[in-house]
Every structure is written in C-alpha cells, then in structure tokens.
Amino acid sequence: MGEIIVVTSGKGGVGKTTTSANIGTGLAAAGHKVVLVDTDIGLRNLDVVMGLENRIVYDLVDVTSGNCRLKQALIKDKRFGNLFLLPAAQTKDKSSVSPEQMKTLAEELKEEFEFAIIDCPAGIEQGFRNAIAGADRAIVVCTPEVSAVRDADRIIGLLEAAELRNPKLIINRIRPEMVKRGDMMDISDILDILAIELIGVVPEDESIVISTNRGEPAVMDQGSKAGEAYRRITRRIKGEDVELMNLDVPLGIMDKLKKLVGIR
C-alpha cells in the first residue's frame, strides 16, 4: 500500500508546486514509484514545472468523472520511468471534483504507487478540501513572512480538524544573510508559532527560477543549493535521519546552512 502526501500552505506563491515537483522527482530518483497529482483545477501548473504540458490528453476531472481510466490519464515523466503525473483540468473549476471522489482516487493510487504527492491549491475552500480528502500525511510549506506563517497556522488547524495529525513543515525561500541581519524571520520564530515538526529548510535560490522555466526540477541539479535541500527533504520523507536537521537547536540548522553557503 502506498502513501498519499498532500503539499499545502494556505497562502499562494510560497512554493507548493515547486516543492511537490521536487519531492516527487527526488523520490522517483531514489527508485520509488511515484505519482504527482495536481489538484489546482483551473490553474494547473505542475505539468509546466515538470515540463510535461504538451503530453496532456486526459486529466484529473476526466478520471473522477469516469471519462477515462486512471492509466490513460497518467503521464510518464521524461527521465524517470517510475514517475507519473496526473494533471489538473484547466477548463473546469474546483467544484468539478468532490472530496469523496478524491478519496476513491486516492485508494486507487495507493494500489499502484509507493508515493502519491498531491499538489494542493492555495486557499481553504473546496480545492483544499478536495486535496486533503484522501491524504495520509501533510506537508505544510511556509516562507519566512508573517502573512505566510499566519496562513500556515490556519491550515495546520484545519488539517488537525480533518484528522490529519502531525503535519510536517518546510520553510521555503529563506535568505540566511537576511536572517543574520535580523531583517527576516528566523526558523525559531516560525517554529515558535507553528509548533510542528520541521523537515526541511530550502534557501532562496535563483536556480529554482531557471529550473522551473525549463521544466526540470532543481532536485536533479547537483549544483543547486535548493536542490540539495530538496534531496535531504526527500530522504527525510523516506524516514532517513538526515544530519542537517536538529530540531532541538533550530539555530544549528542555520549554522549548517551558512556553512553550506560558505562551501559553495
């Protein structure tokens, strides 16, 4: 039986899609059979980030409404034979899928795949409820901004209300030099409020913009700092104890991050 992981945030633009693409690709690179599911119906992006836009024939809504079989809608990734994408519909809206349909789909995906990564839309409405309906685990993405932290807090509350306990946190787009100057929230500030387990810190990195535009997830780029962060997150999701993280001393993470920056 596979595991369904939803990537969510509440606020838009914090990097849910980028995170989904990188975690999915990272897990596939490690040899797991993975499917990425884009639930942002009407505003689909994951296919673009993965560079698979021109291969879409059927989409999520076609599957849930019975227009096609699941296998027909799944798009095989360019480089990994064990990585698939189930794209969102672009011409429909969030109400074309119900949480019950998502649960049924999740059961079907679990039979076939080791991991299903669900890219959740921004917001707390129907799209969010659909995305979390079939999930076993949740990853909350947050940037070091007060507004993003506030929304993440709300999302964690809603996840708990939906019985999705112990969501994990990824802090994205952190700029160590700004934190050092005191111009940006640091990790302990964020953890103070959200009080959930941190599984990764991704530094702001220009290579993300480049890789997103190219449709090649940064996790495959050995020279990218963000890619390295996503590789570590991937290993942590698999249950490995990766060194970078020490939850008791959040400052230690920063130190290691700085070291990381210094080396490159």
Next chain:
Amino acid sequence: MTRTEHVALKGTREGLVLYFDPTADFELLMNELDKLLKDSVQFLQGAAVRCYAGKKEYTEDEHDRLATVLRQHQLELAGWLTTEEVYVPGQAKSYAPDDKETRLWDEGMAEGSSLFVERTLRSGKSVQFEGHVVVLGDVNPGAEIIATGNIVVLGSLRGVAHAGATGERKASVSAYHLAPTQLRIADLVTRAPDEENSGRGPEIARIKDDQLIVEAAGMNGWRGKVR
C-alpha cells in the same frame, strides 16, 4: 462550589458547608437544595454537612425537613454554624443579605464554570464561553477567545483575548507569555506595544483606575526558565 439562587454548597477544610439565604422562603430553599443535590450527589455520598444561614433560626419542623432532604441524598446533617465559625475564603464575605450583591460579584470572578482548552488555538479559531477560559497551549495570532470571566493561557497569548466580555471590569487575562494582538477587558481595549520584548515571564492584565494595566504575575519561584 455548586449553587442555586439561594442555596450554595461549598467544600471547606472542615468539610461541606451549606449556605442558605436567610431572607428566602424555606420551601424555596428546600426545593433548590433538592435540585442542587440531585446534580452533585455522586461526589458527595455519605458526607456530613453543616449549615449556615446567618442569624436566621429555623423551627423544629423545618429542621427535620432539612435533615430528611439531606438523608434522601445520603448526606448527614452535622449541625449549624454561627457567623463566627463560618470560614469565608478570599474576598467572599458572610452571607448577610446587605452585602449579598457584592459577594456574588466578587465570586463571579473568583469562581464559576470554566472551559479548559487542552490544545493550541490556531489562526481562525474562536472560543466563546460564559465563564472562565483556561488554555493549555498557545493562542496564536488570528485566534480569539471571548469569555465573560477570566482568561488564563498556559503558553503564549498572541491572538485576541476579551475577558469580562459582558462588562465585568474585575476580569483578568494572564499568560506565561502575554503578547496579544489586542487585549480587551470589559469595555476597555488595548493593542500590544509595537516593540516585542520577550522573556518577561508570566504576566497578568487587569483594570486599575479605569486603565488596562499589565504587571508581572506573582510567580517568582516559577520563573526560572527564561525563554
């Protein structure tokens, strides 16, 4: 403590004490007593109870009725207390009719029904309660608590708190880390100061002289752990 309008049952160090309103009709007292005991009898079975009704004296018949009612609830009438014997904790005064109003007022803030919230209140969560609210966790920005009584947060209070929401100016808000977005007590409102100074230890906010003030809560012995 459990109480009805004219009858109150209190546990003291010397045992259970029943307080009667001396001005109330005896029938009424018995009816209320019966109702009161029905609700709480499981906890009390077999206990001895002493009664107090100020200077009021009841007839032999009434005395027997009282003993009967108590016996029906497996309680034993152990005697009467005089004004001197009665132990009244805190600000609560004796049950004389002239200061009854103020006594109820005082106890309204010191006692009463409470809601325990055993988790962190996250953004978007609203807790409203008639009585006191105790949060075993944090209250994050974007969350709110509205209580007619006091609010106690065993954690960081960063959201909105409104104590004494129906106008009780004696209500207080206390927290291990008091840094609310907005603090309201009764009809007064304050914002948090713009600069964030952490590590102050537990604090309590209350109204003094028409002003909402914040002071360190007297828990010096417990302040060892500085954040």
